[in-house]
Amino acid sequence: MAFSSLLIAAEAPFTYRVVLNADARVASLLEQYLEIFKLKDSPRNSSEQLSRSLEFLPKSVADLLATEGYFNTKTVSEMKVEQGRTVVYITVDLGKPVIIHDAKLNVTGEVLENLPRLDMLKSRFETRSDELIGEKFTQNEWDDLKKRTLASFMARDYPASVMSLSEAIIDPELKTAQLNISMDSGPAYVYGPVQIHGLSRYPEKLVRDLVDLQAGAPYRRNQLLNLQTELQNLPHFASALVDVSLPSSPPYIAPVQIDVQESPLNKVITNLGYSTNTGAQAGVDYRYLNLFDRGWIFNSKLEIKQKEQLFDIAVAIPKMPSGWEHNGYINYASSDIEGLQSDNYRIGVSRNWIERKQEHYISLQYLAEHRQISNGSSDRPHSLTLNYKSIIRDLDSLKDPRNGYLLHTEIGGASERVMSDVSFVRAYGNAIHYNKIGQEGILALRLELGQTFTRSAVGVPTEWLFRAGGMGSVRGYDYQSLGVDIDGAVAPGRVLATSSIEYQHLVYKDWRAAIFYDYGGAGADWGTLNPVRGTGIGARWLSPVGQIGADIAYGIDKSQLRFQFAMGLAF
Numbered sequence: 222m223a224f225s226s227l228l229i230a231a232e233a234p235f236t237y238r239v240v241l242n243a244d245a246r247v248a249s250l251l252e253q254y255l256e257i258f259k260l261k262d263s264p265r266n267s268s269e270q271l272s273r274s275l276e277f278l279p280k281s282v283a284d285l286l287a288t289e290g291y292f293n294t295k296t297v298s299e300m301k302v303e304q305g306r307t308v309v310y311i312t313v314d315l316g317k318p319v320i321i322h323d324a325k326l327n328v329t330g331e332v333l334e335n336l337p338r339l340d341m342l343k344s345r346f347e348t349r350s351d352e353l354i355g356e357k358f359t360q361n362e363w364d365d366l367k368k369r370t371l372a373s374f375m376a377r378d379y380p381a382s383v384m385s386l387s388e389a390i391i392d393p394e395l396k397t398a399q400l401n402i403s404m405d406s407g408p409a410y411v412y413g414p415v416q417i418h419g420l421s422r423y424p425e426k427l428v429r430d431l432v433d434l435q436a437g438a439p440y441r442r443n444q445l446l447n448l449q450t451e452l453q454n455l456p457h458f459a460s461a462l463v464d465v466s467l468p469s470s471p472p473y474i475a476p477v478q479i480d481v482q483e484s485p486l487n488k489v490i491t492n493l494g495y496s497t498n499t500g501a502q503a504g505v506d507y508r509y510l511n512l513f514d515r516g517w518i519f520n521s522k523l524e525i526k527q528k529e530q531l532f533d534i535a536v537a538i539p540k541m542p543s544g545w546e547h548n549g550y551i552n553y554a555s556s557d558i559e560g561l562q563s564d565n566y567r568i569g570v571s572r573n574w575i576e577r578k579q580e581h582y583i584s585l586q587y588l589a590e591h592r593q594i595s596n597g598s599s600d601r602p603h604s605l606t607l608n609y610k611s612i613i614r615d616l617d618s619l620k621d622p623r624n625g626y627l628l629h630t631e632i633g634g635a636s637e638r639v640m641s642d643v644s645f646v647r648a649y650g651n652a653i654h655y656n657k658i659g660q661e662g663i664l665a666l667r668l669e670l671g672q673t674f675t676r677s678a679v680g681v682p683t684e685w686l687f688r689a690g691g692m693g694s695v696r697g698y699d700y701q702s703l704g705v706d707i708d709g710a711v712a713p714g715r716v717l718a719t720s721s722i723e724y725q726h727l728v729y730k731d732w733r734a735a736i737f738y739d740y741g742g743a744g745a746d747w748g749t750l751n752p753v754r755g756t757g758i759g760a761r762w763l764s765p766v767g768q769i770g771a772d773i774a775y776g777i778d779k780s781q782l783r784f785q786f787a788m789g790l791a792f
Contacts, residue, residue, distance in 0.1 A: 234264045237271060237300075237307035244315050247286060254285055257309065268307075275300065275309070282313055288360035290318040292393045318357040322397045324350035326370070327386070330406030332379055345373050350400070358398040363389055367402060374404055376442045380475070381407035381467050410440045410467060413476035422483050423457050427516035430542050434477055440465065445477070450577070452481060455539060456518065457510050459484050486510055497785045498691045498700035500527025512536060528700070529556040546573040558701050560595035560710025563683050582610040584633075587640065590682045596708040602682045605640035608633025608647075616655065621763050623657040634674075635685075645675035647685050649717075661727040669694075669741070671717035678705075678715050678745065686713030687743040692785050694719050695739045697755030697776030699783070703742040714744045718752065731763040737772070753778040 239261055243251060252258050257274045260266050279296040286294050293316030301308050326346045332339050349366055356362070367387050374382035386403035412434050417425055431451050434444060445463045452461035460482045465475035490506040504524040512519045518537040524530065533552035540546050547570070554565045569586030586606050593599035609632055616625035634646035649671040656664045671687050678686055688711060691700030704711040719741030725733040736758050744750035759772035771786040 235266050235268055235271075235307075237261050237266075237309055239309045239311065241311050241313070243311070243313040247289060247291070247313070247315065250285065250289065251282065251313065255281055257311075271300070271307070271309070278311070286313075286315065290320075290358040290398075291315045292319050292391055293317065293396070317396050319391055319393070319396050319398050321353050321356055321358050321400060324353060324366070324400040325402070326350075327401070327403040328406065329385070329403070330379070330382070331408050332374070332406035335378070335409070338378060342373055346370055346402075353400075358389070358391070363400065366400065370402055370404065374406055378409045378439050379406040380410055380440050380442065380465060383407065408471070408473040410465070410473045410475045412436055412438050412440060412465070413474040415477045415479065417479045417481070419481040419483065422486055423511055423516050424514065427455070427457060427539060428452065428479060428481070431540060432477075432479075433542070437474075440475060448479075451540065452479070456488075456508070457484055457516060457539075458482060484510065495786070496526075496692065497783070498693075499529050502526040528558050530554065540575075544574055546575065547571070548573065558711075559688075559699065559704075560707075561592060561683070561712055562594075563590060563592040565590045565682070565684065578614050580610075580612040582608075584608050584610075588682050588684060590684075592683055594707055594712065595710045598707075600679070602642050602680050603640070604635040604642065604645075604682055604685070606633050606635045606685070620767055622655045623663050624655055626652065626654045628652050633685075642680035643675055643677070645673055645681050645685060647671070647673040658724075663725040663733070665721070665723045665725070667719075667721040667723075669717065669719045673715045675715065678713070681715075683713050686715060687717035688713045689717060689719050689741060689743040692770075692772070695721075695741050695753060695755050696737065696757060696772055696774035696785055697739070697781065697783050698753065698779070703753065705743075705745050714746075714750075716745070716747050716750055717741075717743045718750065725761055733761040733763075735759040735761055735770070735772070737774075739774075 239258060241248060241251060255278070257271070257278060260270060260274065275298050278298050282296045283292075283294050295314040295316070297312045299310045301310065324346075326343060328339065328342070332342070349369060353362055353366065367384065371382065371384050383405050384402060385405045386401065388401045390399040390401065392398075414436060415429075415432050415434060417428050420428070431448060434448070445465070449461055449463040452458055452463070458481045462478075462480045464478050466478055467473075467475050486509060488506075488508045488510075490508075492502075492504045492506075494502045496502065502524060504522065506523075507521045509519040510516070516539055518539065520533070520535045520537065522531065522533040522535075524532075531552065531554045533550060535548060535550035535552075538547040549570045551568045552566075554563075554567070556563050566589045567586055569584055571582055571584035574581040584607070586608070587603070588606065589601070589603040591599070591601050611628075611630050613628045614625070616622040616627065629649075629651040631649040632647070635641035635644060637644045651669045652667070654666045656666075658664055673681060673686055675681055687704070688701040689695055689703040690698035691702070695703060702711055705714045706712075719739065721737060721739045723735055723737035725735045728734050737756065739755040740752055742750060742752045754777040755774050756777065757772050757774035759770055759774075762769045772784070774783050774785055775781070776783060
């Protein structure tokens with residue numbers, strides 16, 4: 222038994238505890254990168270390994286803290302055995318940090334003959350370096366200055382620029398740092414011919430229509446990146462890379478190289494989901510990416526929900542040299558919500574102009590509707606409408622916005638003289654503003670307004686009027702349950718006004734708690750609009766496909782509690 226106990230003790234892993242006495246500004250850095258912290262709980266650790274770590278500890282600390290501007294550090298370590306366990310005490314004296322007192326840029330190359338560009342590059346360097354002078358030297362700031370200086374030279378005309386010298390001269394006694402960068406711009410380049418690689422399924426015109434790079438025009442890095450982004454946004458390509466080949470001898474003409482990896486011609490997407498707005502849902506989408514061998518996109522979609530159904534066929538013509546995309550569609554949609562049953566038949570065409578932060582849509586659509594209210598009355602409105610829609614996004618993240626805003630506006634209408642029952646004009650706007658509060662909080666403000674200008678709502682299709690309630694509107698009330706009451710059914714009205722204030726706070730990893738207050742409604746006109754209030758709490762999960770929310774909402778004006786939730790799964 223004694224032998225067994227000794228054997229078990231011999232096989233027990235060697236561990237130790239570390240007590241660090243260091244300034245809070247660097248303590249976490251030391252704990253993250255020093256070997257002695259990484260090894261303290263390792264099953265392969267040993268007393269010999271610990272001794273070696275302690276031997277090199279002062280140099281390791283000095284090298285690490287030099288990146289933070291401390292070049293006169295002193296490190297003292299002591300190893301003790303307390304209550305049968307090894308404890309290592311480490312004391313680090315930072316000393317005074319090194320301060321940046323000057324930064325210089327030396328330039329050679331053909332840019333010396335381009336005085337306006339040279340002055341611009343020097344001015345940018347001075348602006349950046351002036352922000353550093355008088356501040357503590359850190360390796361991160363020094364690396365950033367070098368990276369941004371090189372990027373400035375390479376951005377226009379001189380893509381072959383190189384940094385021939387970069388040095389940070391540290392004087393530990395005076396505790397000063399002198400930063401020196403030498404740049405060789407190399408020659409000025411112009412665009413050469415565009416060469417496209419990787420196409421087999423799709424026509425070359427699909428790519429050529431997006432290229433706006435004229436042979437002989439001066440090199441601009443941002444133009445290449447913008448073209449690369451546009452190609453990556455096309456569903457035809459899984460990836461795209463746009464760059465230039467730089468000859469080392471004159472003439473300095475740089476051919477543009479476009480390399481694409483094609484996506485499959487056909488794609489089928491099925492989905493299942495549930496929403497408290499429209500109930501359980503299932504759907505299937507089919508897409509073909511080379512209609513008529515011209516790169517046109519054929520889309521068909523079938524969605525079946527408890528309260529809504531949709532069948533849609535569309536053809537999209539990708540972006541043309543003008544920057545516009547074109548679409549044509551025909552679809553059927555049916556819904557039965559709050560005592561109003563509606564069947565819509567649509568056919569239309571649209572033009573879209575889409576950039577990173579702005580989207581613009583112009584559409585011409587003919588709609589024929591058959592709608593019936595639960596009291597038995599029915600009508601068949603139809604309209605030929607022209608509509609303009611604009612979406613402007615300025616968000617720090619599309620997937621998880623914390624700062625910025627989104628503005629959605631629309632205006633459109635119809636004339637009774639042109640294939641429509643009545644004349645009307647519809648205006649709509651929806652604005653959302655996100656504001657980060659502290660490290661963990663987000664405040665979201667939303668305002669939605671709409672009005673259909675017409676003598677009477679009779680003859681105006683439901684799509685061009687308004688109802689409110691449910692997720693994304695006034696929570697605590699059923700989906701589209703706020704509108705014009707007709708014998709217990711909810712018909713759409715000519716006016717809409719809803720608003721919301723919501724605060725979210727991080728509670729665990731990708732989970733946030735939320736508290737909110739909603740106010741608004743829809744009605745026949747502003748005089749009879751009867752806005753209602755809703756409040757509640759919720760949970761937000763930042764899933765891989767975006768934010769998913771669940772709310773317990775209380776409709777104050779109807780004294781009712783509603784659980785409102787939406788989720789979906791695509792595969």
